[in-house]
Amino acid sequence: MAAAINGLTWDHPRGFDALDAASKLPEALPLGLTWSRQPLEGFESHPIAELCAKYDLVVLDHPHVGEAVEAGCVWALDDLFSPGELRDWASQSVGASYASYTWQGQQWALPLDAATQVAAARRDLIEGTLPATWADVVRLSEQGGVSLCVAGPHAMLGFCSMMAAWGKPPMVDGSAGRFVDDATALEVLDVMASLYGRTSRKTLGLNPIGTLEYMAREHDVRYCPLIYGYVNYAAPRGERAPITFLDVPVTGPGGRYGSTLGGTGIALSRRSRPSPALLDHLRFLMGRQAQAQFIPSHAGQPSHRDAWTDADVNATSGDFYRNTLATIEEAYVRPRYAGYIAFQTAASEAIRAAFEQGTPHRQLLDELNAEFLRTVDD
Template sequence: MTTDVIQGLTWDHPRGFVALDAASRLDDAAALNLHWSKQPLEGFESHPIADLCDRFDLVVLDHPHIGEAVEAGCVWALDELFAPEELRAWAAQSVGPSYESYAWQGRQWGLPLDAATQVAVARADLIDARLPATWADVTALSRQGGVVLSVAGPHAMLSFCSMMAAWGAPPATDPKAKPFVDEDTALEVLDTMATIFGGMSEAAHDLNPIRMLEWLARSDEARYCPLIYGYVNYATSASGRKAVQFLDTPVRTAGGRHGSTLGGTGIALSRRAKPAPALLDHLRYLMSARAQTGFIPSHEGQPSHREAWRDASVNAAAGNFYRNTLATIEDAYVRPRCAGYIEFQTRASAAIRSALASRTPHRQLVSGLNLGFERLNER
């Protein structure tokens, strides 16, 4: 008698694949017959979630997809599968808003397997002065060269949202709230982005965060990025690759908010899955303190458990990646999760990138962002 294969989908990077694949081969999981496939980062960010749930049992997803997944009825609500006390414990242990980001309409739809947010990254060996602490420091350094923004794909929009949070005016998360962004603050943020963008290498324009970090680690062309999704894998050196230093994001003024837009990954069960006890036990293991502070970090993963982010041995092995960025993730901005948001994010990012590249006035852009977000109410 053969056991049906449980199909899982994650994204194509060691951080997203190695620990999941290794965990599926543990003795306790061998009988599950769990197989993990990979999709590109761009698919993780924007591929229609209903299509993925039609083809896979376990889906590693970005939290803004939750609203569309719920609207499509393609994922299990976790209160149907786990006891309330388990959900409360996972909520309490998870760093920043990573657990809450997978909640929608009063129910939980995913578990925060991995935690990440936009952080700053530096090649400290290429910066003679102290590392930037404020956005004024960032713009001053950018005039000397070597400062880049992450703007490829959805990341122009995500960097914009992070800066809005740092300026004290995070974007709205409910389309019924008007406006999406405060116009005066948005214009100031976009002017700052334009200053940095205008001086950065064109080689960085089309780099997703993984490729940007590879470039920073392997080339001396750039030395600082104020906002990029943190990947612990680059905090230590490797063959042909230097270590980069991850830091809290800049603040607008001393004592201000470390503006950052939450990322990370959640794991959801599609409605095609058969949530047998053994499969649920495997998810319990992945969320356990034992896995989160030991197995996952030792297999190139990036845990969501706050204990791991504070653990001395975990930090020692990761160039203090977690300790150096903990304040940023604890106060991260959570994007909207309503149906239609992913499409809006894609369009908004393209519009921001176009405005930065063409150096056009920003007032019309801000008006378009506010109108586009308001139209999500029409769905």
């Protein structure tokens, strides 16, 4: 009998339930596949090589790809699947969900799950139309109830999204000698600082899951312009009110839906022995039936475009997918070089500290550009 296979994913129904249920399907039982969980923050605090040394399958975020490749701890999927299969998965995935795991000309993970920053609203708490532009967001914030999600890496991710909305997304390498366009960044930081100052202290320390949980149960946060979408909060449940998910604001008519791609991919560590049965299991997870039926019915958030446009999938999710498809199609893909995660962490801490201390935005920007170039060159 084949040796048991272990996998690591993140500790949320969206990250665990579908994978666990799929491992219990009759055709998967011979694999002996079991899934362990750790908090999302655990992927930031543990080097990816450490995780790959312990697990055969690792669910990861695309910015970890460069680190994983440098460490030599994951299989190149080009060596395991046919070019036709990879082309099909690339064409079927929303936005850059598939391409985000392509690095140095090879594919290192499959987009099991797709997400990006979207807008979230308690529609029952907002009179009239919802904000469509960033100017609308600022005006609504003057009346209260607007929250900026800035905990953990999300201060930096929100900054990246707004830079994209303003038409100048951040650089992905050091060739330009800077991280962002300075003039645009100063405008973005002005708006961010204004919204930060009006965000409830109750939510400043909450990650997207905590923020959405708070929004669904309380009544003092009614709108968040940039937060990673979780379909799990789109329908009412118990004491939780439904949250309406929408495309992010734009700067003006025809403007870009500025957002930073998230989601997760499934990678095979080099400790694994990719048997035909294991590869078939991954094919099942990436197939249309699993993506448009099995995964949505088990609290998951698929990457297949057919699922995002499926009438039944949208009917059971408050049109979560249809309402945010334009945003994920235009989402900015973060850098994936080996030192990027450290930069993302440091930049988020610097942004929060600057907003708290009233640091001049020019000084903060100089710090971000210098730190980016340092980590790119390391």
